Amino acid sequence: MTDTLLALVPVYGNWLVMASVALSCLALPIPSSMLVMAAGGFAAAGDLVYWQLLLAALAGFVAGDQIAYHLARAGGAPLIARLGRRPGPAAVLGGAQDLLERRGLLAVFLSRTVLSPLGPYVGYLSGALRLDRSRFSAAAAAGAVTWCLAYSWLGYAFAERIAEIATLIANSVGLILAMAAACGLTWWLRRGWRAQHQAA
Template sequence: MTDTLLALLPIYGPGLILMSVLLSCLAVPIPSSMLVMVAGGFAASGDLLYWQVFAAAFVGFVIGDQGAFHIARRGGPPLIDKLKLRPRIGPLVGRAEAFVDRRGGSAVFLSRTVASPLGPYVGYLSGALGFKWLAFTVSAVFGALIWSAGYSYVGFQFGSQIDEISALMSNMFGVIVAGAVAIGSGWWLRHSWRSFKARHGAEASS
């Protein structure tokens, strides 16, 4: 499917970008980040206009986010339970749920930037869990702005190295996740050690 979308990109341009990003925000498996980067490369060569690439990605992201939020607001927690039962996306929904539990409202912004693979599911969870619409929208729009500008600009600047850049950004995501796990583990070990020392000191004094 990726090759087909890339082949259609010079023909349908911004419209294809908008629909692809919109659908990916609804958890449809479309390589929207790759598509936006390649579109940025086409803009660098003059086949597309950069501002149209960026605008299409941003508008598609915002509409898709709002769609996921309002669909889940209507469906509520039962919708999330149904998503968890699907073998391919169930684990991602679980990861998104844990991410929201840890990060709260900031999960919306983070899942549209450094943790973008969780973005669609955080959008659904935000609606199902009753997040305030305005708070969700502000975080989601700001995150969509950064995501759209980042991927389109990378493609514009490094259009001839899209495959290498895509792999690098995927690896960077892995490093970010690993770093977060390491920091979290370190904090937990430190907290556990302090609790142990406090209990041990209390027992010794008694």
């Protein structure tokens, strides 16, 4: 799937980037970071215009974040419970909730930059927990700008080494997801211990 999407970047350009980034913000398994990097490489080669690529990625990010936030705000607890029933998302969701409870709006920013695999879940949780919309939007937009600049610039500046950079990022994403799963497990165990302690 990744190779197919990458092959479509020169054909559909900024529209593909915008749609991919928006959908990845909704927790769909789309390699948006690789697509933005590849698009940056195409911009370096002159096939795309860099500032248009940057705006497309940012528009997709902001739109995806807002959709996730408003879906969860409207759906609330049932939506989070549905996500929590799937084994993979349940662990990441626990890690995202732990991060959000400990760091608040800083968690929103971090989940759009260095902890980007947690981003969609933090977005859903922010809506479900009814974080202030304007404050969520400001923190999410700041993180989105940072993310879009970082990945598009990596592709633009290192166009000939994108495959190596992508491998490095994929390995770090695996590490982040493992850490998120560990945080989620810790949160789940702590919650169970507290409930048992209160019952006793």
